Structures are given as structure tokens and as C-alpha cells.
Amino acid sequence: MKAIQVNNICLNYGKLAILKEISFEVERGEIFGLIGADGAGKTSLFRILTTLLLADSGSAMVEGFDVVCDYKQIRKHVGYMPERFSLYQDLTVEENLNFFASVFNTSVKENYYLIEDIYRQIEPFKNRRAGQLSGGMKQKLALSCALIHKPSVLFLDEPTTGVDPVSRKEFWGMLKKLKQQGIAILVSTPYMDEVSMCDRIAFIQRGKILTVNMPQKIIADFPHKIYSVESNNSYEILKQLRRNSAVRSVFSFGDTLHVIFNSKSEIQNEKNNIQFKEISPTVEDCFMILMEESN
Amino acid sequence: MKQFLSFVKKEFYHILRDRRTILILLVMPAIQIILFGFAISTEVKNTPIAVFDPSKDDATRQITERIAANDYFTLVSELHSLDDIEKAFHTGAVKLIIVFSEKFLNNFMHTGEATVQIIADATDPNQASTFVNYVSNIINAWEMENAALVTQSQNNVQFGIVPEIKMLHNPQMKGAYNFVPGVMGLVLLLICAMMTSVSIVREKELGTMEILLVSPVKPLYIIMAKITPYFVLSIINLTTILLLSIFVIGLPVAGNLFILILLSLIFILVGLSLGLFISTLVKTQVAAMLISVVVMMMPTMLLSGMIFPIESMPDILQWISAVPPNRWYIEGVAKLMIQGVEAKYVIKEFIILSFMAIVLLTVSLKKFNIRINR
Structure with a gap:
């Protein structure tokens, strides 16, 4: 039995398709990343899996329970951290934690070991109202509250959005530890640099899953050679390269441009003092290519 | 049970930490009674x-x-x-x-x-x-x-019948006699319906409802925990209003105080259920407030007999006036407090208000969403 099993989930909003035949599986003790831009349908998928929303077709199981019929069972076993900070701002850190513990019929004492690493960092502020915490501390508190009942599956919807880089790194460290306890973690993120922290990832775009694989495997399977171009006038060059029929695709990547050609021989023909340097592809390159090709 | 109690505790924290609201909730009824009792008087003076x-x-x-x-x-x-x-x-x-x-x-x-x-x-x-x-x-x-x-x-002046007029129940024709029951009905309904609906809708708006739904808490517990603190607050308000009208305005409670309180408790329950019902209809706090105040309060005030006598309304309005719970409560309070009638004369009001409470509670429980609306 898998921790999460999704089969052909479809969801429409009026005539607009939000999710199109989504299928994937998440194992126990695995961090599964959902990577996609805003509006790709990540939050809707989370809501379907946490039994908050009903899909139009398809089925999904969490811990072997059906998300429609056995929703009560699922609600006992999962931890959910919505995209927006959803704790009580006028309650203190400690009061929030105690409240959520008792909502799940447990106590902070009972499962303290599970949240100890995370909670210890915000414990000095336990008498502060949750609304007055910094972004990173809010996320730590939210994670503590989502974990306090010892869930076997954890749903984290963009947990690191709006959090500083240091806290983000810490946060992923915590997820690694939780994974070792056998908890299945489904996490969504818009940040490409977090992809490598996941065991497996799914690229999702406009409600469709483009690929599901291990990050290394996605890079290894990348079929093209990729070149980077550095220039202080990248926009002009970008326009130029876009017009060139020999260029398969080009996209800007911070200060540099990443270019893929239709055939290698063409490179020599390019002059205009542009320097092409072959580089090894990143996950983001793969995502960009997949996105472009699906369009 | 522990789950429920910590829920109620949380609700009390919300109310008590919002200083401004709690002040309004507790002081508003007192000010209204005093205003209506003294300042806003329909008596002709000077x-x-x-x-x-x-x-x-x-x-x-x-x-x-x-x-x-x-x-x-x-x-x-x-x-x-x-x-x-x-x-x-x-x-x-x-x-x-x-x-x-x-x-x-x-x-x-x-x-x-x-x-x-x-x-x-x-x-x-x-x-x-x-x-x-x-x-x-x-x-x-x-x-x-x-x-x-x-x-x-x-001298062809005809001396006809000279009527001798006696004003029953309110010999001095004091305006407060009419207004105290009205204010009681208004204040209790306003607090119960508005505060309950806003506090539930706030959880929807802030996203905390999502977390509560993805937990083993029963909807009944959520609803009951929301109602309890406002029930307590309303009882405090009821006490203030009664004490003020007896000792400050000098309005006697002619009838049975116990029955009056019982009727008020049922009315408070109606107000709370109405708040629950409103919260199932709307998604934002502003909408909840607007529905409570504009859509509900205004007709309720105008049609409850507090300002305009129901008997002089056109037939259609008289039928509509049977809908707002205030009307029955105000009628019952006036009978109990001022006319001092026995309990059996307010049985009709008891039955109507209890019926309203049961219907509203059942409908809101049925309508309470175990998922989120798209």
C-alpha cells in the first residue's frame, strides 16, 4: 500500500480545466515534490488529497483510504499545511500548539519528540502572539502544528514561499529528518533550487503532469546539449537567437542565456562575438524545455 | 470533551483579546438602554x-x-x-x-x-x-x-358624554415602557447573530477553517464551541439590561422574572442559530456583517413593532412581520415585564421562538460544509 495514490484526477472550474488526468504515487518515507508555476493547479490537488475538495473524475487514496468515502479516516492521519499562514494570529505560539494538539485528541507532551528540533527554535517566543512572528518562525510553528498529532502523511503547500534562504534551508533539513521517521511528504514549491532536496519530483503545468522522476534521472535523461551565453546585452541577443532557425530554444537564466540548437554544426556559423560554452543541464533547464515542448 | 473545552477556551481568547469589540459588546447595550430610556423619549416636555x-x-x-x-x-x-x-x-x-x-x-x-x-x-x-x-x-x-x-x-352647547381615560400598565405614558423590550430584542439579536456569523466566517477567510476541517473535529463541536462564548456574553448583557431598566429607569418587572429570563434564553438561542445560518451563506466577514445588519436588522427593527405598531401595517407587512424573531420576543417581554401576565399567556411566543431556534439550528448543521466551496 502506497502512502498516496492518485489515479486520473480531473477537476474543472466551469469550462476551465484545472487538473487534467493527474496520476502519481508517493511511497512511505519519501519526499515528493510538486514543481510548477503559480496557477498550475498545485493547491487544488492538495485540497483534493486532503479531502477538502471533490474531484470531477478519477480517484485518489491516502494511506489506503479513499479521499471521498473515507474522508473521516484520512482527516485523522494526515497533517496539512496550507499555502497561506493559517494559524490563529491572536493566540500565542504555545496556545496555538496546544489547541491543535487537543483538536487531534493528543497532547504536546505525547509527541514532543517529533517536533522537538523545530519547536526548540521558536520556544523562546512561546508567549508571543503568532501574528507577530517572522515569516520563517511562522512556518516553523505551522509545521509544528501540522506534525503534533504524528501524521503518517504530510501535505505541505508551498511551505517555503516568502521565507528567507537560511530558514528555507533549515526547513528542508527538518523535512529530511521527518522522512526518516517514515512519514510520506508531499510538498509543492515554485523554487527550482529546492528540487534537488526531493526524492522524486513531478513537473506540473496548467493542470498537467509533464514528468515524474528522480531529479538526477531527469537531468540524466536530458536529450540535448545545452550552451550558455554571457553578454551584457542579453536581451538583444535573445531576440536575435529567437529569429535564428538553427536555434531550437533559448531562454534567459539570470544574467546568462541558455541555448539549445537543432544541430551541432550550426554553432560554428554563429559569430557576432557571441561566446557559447557547453554546460551540464540543470533541473530548471529540463523544466523549461518540457514546458516549451508541451505548449 | 477535552477537545470541545479547548475549543471553547480558544474562542474566549479571541473575544477577550479583541479589546475594542468586547468593550462595544458589553457597553453598547447599557448605553442603548440609557439612551432610549432617557434621551430619546417620545414624551412631550417643554x-x-x-x-x-x-x-x-x-x-x-x-x-x-x-x-x-x-x-x-x-x-x-x-x-x-x-x-x-x-x-x-x-x-x-x-x-x-x-x-x-x-x-x-x-x-x-x-x-x-x-x-x-x-x-x-x-x-x-x-x-x-x-x-x-x-x-x-x-x-x-x-x-x-x-x-x-x-x-x-x-346656550345651545350640548354636553355629551365625557369619557374618562385611564392608561393601563403605563399610567404615566413613559416612552421607556415601549422601548426597553424593543432594545432588548434588538441588542440580543444583533450581538448573537452578527458576532457568531462573523467569528465563523473569519475562520473561513483566514484559512484556519481548512485546517479545522482536515482534523477529526466534528462539525457539531465547531458550531457548539462558536456558540458558547456568545451565549455567555448575551446572558451578561441580559443581566445588565434588566438591572438598568429596573434600577435606573425604574421599569418594574410586573410578571414572573424567571419566565422572562427563560424566554430571553430561548431568544438568544434563536439569535445564535441565525448567526450560524448566516455563516453558512457567506464567505467574507464583510458580507456576514452586511447581512446581519442591513438585510436583517433594518426590517427587523421596522417590522418588529418596536417603532411602528404592527396592527396599523398593511396586511402583507403584517404577515412579513411574523418572520423576524424580535417581534415575538418583544411581544412576550412586553407582556411579561409590563403587563405582568401569567406564563400561559406567553405560550404562543415560547412555541414560535423555540420552533425558530430548532429549524435554524438544524438547517445550519445540515448546511455546514465538511469541505470547501469552490
């Missing part, structure tokens, strides 16, 4: 009046003196021409003007007929008719006493 008296004889002087001596009126000016009349009203200086005819006493003595015109500012029609009644009473009384002045031959 109304400014003017007199235009071209005849200036004993009779007109006597009548003017009597009117001026009366508590209800203050003679502020004597007018000297008919043109002044309109001016006096326009400046808003007076509410009522008495115009005597010329040769008033003379006419009265010889023909038994003398005319006096009472012109009232009918901007507030109820008030105006009260003024006019008072003045005509004073003039009539003078006429009776001085009937002998009329020369015998012309």
Missing part, C-alpha cells in the same frame, strides 16, 4: 410654542396662561401678525402655534362659538397629534368651566 392673540381679552389670557403653565409646553414668544406664523415655524423656534380669533370672549359669550386655531409642526406626526391633543384638552376644560358665561338664550 415643547416651545407661540401664541397669536389679536383679541387680548380675559378668556384668551386665561387659556394662554394655562397652556404656558403646563409642564409640557413653554411659551417662547407672542406673535404680532399672521405673517410671523410662518416665520416662527421656518426658523424652527416653535413646534406649535395657537391662533385666537378676534373678539374671542365677546363671540364666546354671545354666540357660544369662538374659534381658535392650533397649528402644529407635523414633521413628526405622532408628536404633533400628541401636542394637539394636550392643547385641545386644556381649551375644552376651560370651555366647560366657563360655560356659564354664555348668555342663557344662546
